Amino acid sequence: MSEQKKVSFHTLGCKLNFSESSTIARQFESGGFVRVSDREPADICVINTCSVTEHADKKCRNIIRKLVRENPNAIIAVTGCYAQLKPREIAAIDGVDLVVSNQDKGELFRHVVQLSNHHGPVVYACQAEELTSFFAAFSSGDRTRAFLKVQDGCNYKCAYCTIPYARGASRNPPIADIVAEAEQIAAGGQKEIVITGVNTGDFGRTTGERFIDLLRALDQIEGIERYRISSIEPNLLTDEIIDFTAQSTKFQPHFHIPLQSGTDRILGMMRRRYTTATFAARIEAVRRRMPDAFIGIDVIVGFPGETEADFESTYAFLERLNPAFLHVFPFSERPGTPAVAFEGKVSPDIAAERVQKLTDLSNKLHKRYRLQRIGTVAPVLVESKRRGSTMYGYTDTYIKVELPYDRERINTICRVRLDEWLDNGAVRGVIVE
Numbered sequence: 001m002s003e004q005k006k007v008s009f010h011t012l013g014c015k016l017n018f019s020e021s022s023t024i025a026r027q028f029e030s031g032g033f034v035r036v037s038d039r040e041p042a043d044i045c046v047i048n049t050c051s052v053t054e055h056a057d058k059k060c061r062n063i064i065r066k067l068v069r070e071n072p073n074a075i076i077a078v079t080g081c082y083a084q085l086k087p088r089e090i091a092a093i094d095g096v097d098l099v100v101s102n103q104d105k106g107e108l109f110r111h112v113v114q115l116s117n118h119h120g121p122v123v124y125a126c127q128a129e130e131l132t133s134f135f136a137a138f139s140s141g142d143r144t145r146a147f148l149k150v151q152d153g154c155n156y157k158c159a160y161c162t163i164p165y166a167r168g169a170s171r172n173p174p175i176a177d178i179v180a181e182a183e184q185i186a187a188g189g190q191k192e193i194v195i196t197g198v199n200t201g202d203f204g205r206t207t208g209e210r211f212i213d214l215l216r217a218l219d220q221i222e223g224i225e226r227y228r229i230s231s232i233e234p235n236l237l238t239d240e241i242i243d244f245t246a247q248s249t250k251f252q253p254h255f256h257i258p259l260q261s262g263t264d265r266i267l268g269m270m271r272r273r274y275t276t277a278t279f280a281a282r283i284e285a286v287r288r289r290m291p292d293a294f295i296g297i298d299v300i301v302g303f304p305g306e307t308e309a310d311f312e313s314t315y316a317f318l319e320r321l322n323p324a325f326l327h328v329f330p331f332s333e334r335p336g337t338p339a340v341a342f343e344g345k346v347s348p349d350i351a352a353e354r355v356q357k358l359t360d361l362s363n364k365l366h367k368r369y370r371l372q373r374i375g376t377v378a379p380v381l382v383e384s385k386r387r388g389s390t391m392y393g394y395t396d397t398y399i400k401v402e403l404p405y406d407r408e409r410i411n412t413i414c415r416v417r418l419d420e421w422l423d424n425g426a427v428r429g430v431i432v433e
Helices: 015-030 054-071 080-087 085-090 105-114 163-167 175-186 211-219 239-247 264-270 276-289 309-319 349-371
Strands: 006-011 033-037 044-049 075-080 098-100 123-126 145-149 190-196 226-229 256-261 294-301 327-329 377-387 390-395 402-406 411-419 426-431
Touching: 006 015, 015 033, 015 044, 015 105, 015 145, 015 190, 033 411, 044 054, 044 080, 044 105, 054 080, 054 085, 075 105, 080 163, 085 098, 085 123, 085 327, 098 105, 098 402, 105 123, 145 175, 145 426, 175 211, 190 211, 211 226, 211 239, 211 426, 226 256, 239 276, 256 264, 256 276, 264 294, 276 309, 294 349, 309 349, 349 411, 377 402, 390 411, 402 411
Parallel strands: 006 033, 006 044, 044 075, 075 098, 098 123, 145 190, 190 226, 256 294, 294 327, 402 426
Antiparallel strands: 377 390, 377 411, 390 402, 411 426
């Protein structure tokens, strides 16, 4: 009997990619392959790429070349958003055998099996308007948490974003199908599901259903004790969703909401669908129902036309909002997007300075958020990851907690007193009965 072939996965970018990589990995395992870690030699190396910035593209290219060097006889298969947008560019890299579009991502396993030689790369490419299929996916392997894909694509076409070209139009499966996948996750023993998509709150365009109806259906599934909504646009974060989350015992008071700029002028140039007043009102609506909610905010700095006054307004606006965390990104020109042609380019040095200022603000806000909760008791889902004599978990409001290692507590929700803020970004906790 021949030795089973080994396959490794190298996933970059968003939670959506991780859910899809995990599903492709299960296809390989069902087909008789052995999955190995991304640090081990393999017969097939699958790279699921991101293309949100030029830095992401460069990182993908570097990983591909590294894998070719370390696995000279392996099949190198590349998929994901970079493969969708620039398949020929990837195919030109020495050692690449297979390039698979996002439309064909669910068929990657079949394409690898059919690949009979290394004589030139095989490319499955398609245009954005051809991205019509929905690849159902959820992650497995982590003992406590799963990423569940409920939606794909985006119709918004913001001035800086390639996602509509890489992922196509907004689409989704029926609620019944997603509930069945969540039941599979529950049967696997995982306690928490992160609901993910490109524009998650836009769920329902394909089926005529509503995002709130999906949340209500998931709330009824036995075995899942926690849900988090990975990200939701402010114009889609309705009072109905906020009220439902506030009264649910399973949906956590944790919101990740993209802002991108704190000035209406720049938001208009970005083609975002809200104003700063609307955004502030959504944050206030969350806090009115969930005063202790963890709120993370995405911000882009250095967008073409952003003046020093615009940046200072954004800084002041974020300081007033007082979120728990900021995800800060420098603007990155993406070929084919309207922003490439905009005037008023911001130099990389100035953009880097603005990133640093907002990163410093984020560190201050995050520390303040954690310190305010020292001495309180919170529910913590204990994870299987351990370092030495300690283990970690997260509270309902997404505070990372360090605990003494206790194998029996893994994948359980414990009441924990938050005792001390630690320099590693966590809070030391003590389990209370």
